[in-house]
Amino acid sequence: MTHLILGGARSGKSRYAEQLAIASQQAVTVIVTAQANDDEMALRIAHHQANRPAHWQVVESPFNLAHTLKTHAQDGHCLIVDCLTLWLTNLLCQAPAQLQQEKAALIAALPTLKGTVLLVSNEVGSGIIPMGELTRQFVDEAGWLNQAVASVSEQVTLVVAGLPLGLK
Numbered sequence: 001m002t003h004l005i006l007g008g009a010r011s012g013k014s015r016y017a018e019q020l021a022i023a024s025q026q027a028v029t030v031i032v033t034a035q036a037n038d039d040e041m042a043l044r045i046a047h048h049q050a051n052r053p054a055h056w057q058v059v060e061s062p063f064n065l066a067h068t069l070k071t072h073a074q075d076g077h078c079l080i081v082d083c084l085t086l087w088l089t090n091l092l093c094q095a096p097a098q099l100q101q102e103k104a105a106l107i108a109a110l111p112t113l114k115g116t117v118l119l120v121s122n123e124v125g126s127g128i129i130p131m132g133e134l135t136r137q138f139v140d141e142a143g144w145l146n147q148a149v150a151s152v153s154e155q156v157t158l159v160v161a162g163l164p165l166g167l168k
Contacts, residue, residue, distance in 0.1 A: 002110050003155040005164075006123040006146060012162035014048065017080050017118040022053075024116055026078040029057040031068055033087035048082070062090045063098070066105035073113035084121035084149065085142050092138055103145060110152045121146055123158065 003020070007013035021028045030052060036042040052058075061068035065087050072079055081087075091099045110117070125143045130136050150156045156168035 001115075001155070002113065002117045002119065002153040003157065004119045004121060004146070004149050004153040005157050005159060006121055006167075007159035008123055008126070011159045013120050013122075013159040014082050015051075015162070016157070016159050016164055017082065017120050018052065020118055021056075021078045021080055021116075024078045026076055026116060027057075028053070028078045028080065029059060029072050030080045030082060031059050031061050031065070031072065032082055033060075033062050033065065033084070033090065034082075035062050035086075035090060062087065063095060063102070065102065066109040069106075069113055069117065070109055073115050073117060075114045077115040078118065079113075079115065080118045080120065082120045084119055084145060085124070088141055088145055089138065092134065092141065099141070103148070107148050107152060110149065119149060119153070121149065 005013045005017050007016075032045075032048075034041060034045050036045055049058075059068060059072060065081065069079065069081070088099075091102055095102075122142065123146065124139050127139075130139060150168065153168065155166070158165045158167055
């Protein structure tokens with residue numbers, strides 16, 4: 001079962017995914033996509049680490065997400081991907097030539113995965129249109145990525161102010 005969890009920054013989407021994982025009573029692996037390229041991101045990563053159960057396995061996957069998912073997905077197991085938009089940022093900033101190939105591989109892999117897969121992603125389409133070319137490209141790509149993932153997910157939830165709203 002694939003479940004896309006969308007929300008704005010600090011909306012509670014990661015916490016909601018963690019609550020679903022705990023409620024599943026399955027073994028949990030968190031696939032993290034963030035890279036600590038600056039002190040502020042290192043603090044964000046540390047915050048997530050401190051609030052996550054210590055017995056959960058953590059796999060770092062800033063690239064090759066489809067391969068990582070196929071490697072770790074199994075019956076009776078729950079995967080949390082946190083988050084798709086940081087993975088997208090990694091691709092846009094460090095490997096733009098791989099973006100469409102990696103996105104296609106992810107979309108193709110999702111329907112084939114065993115177990116429970118919880119995908120966390122930022123909903124960025126409700127804000128203002130950014131001035132910079134790269135940020136406009138990010139907003140466009142994030143919107144297209146979320147649409148593609150939603151189309152192959154069994155469930156989609158929007159989290160606002162910590163409150164989940166089922167969309168699909």
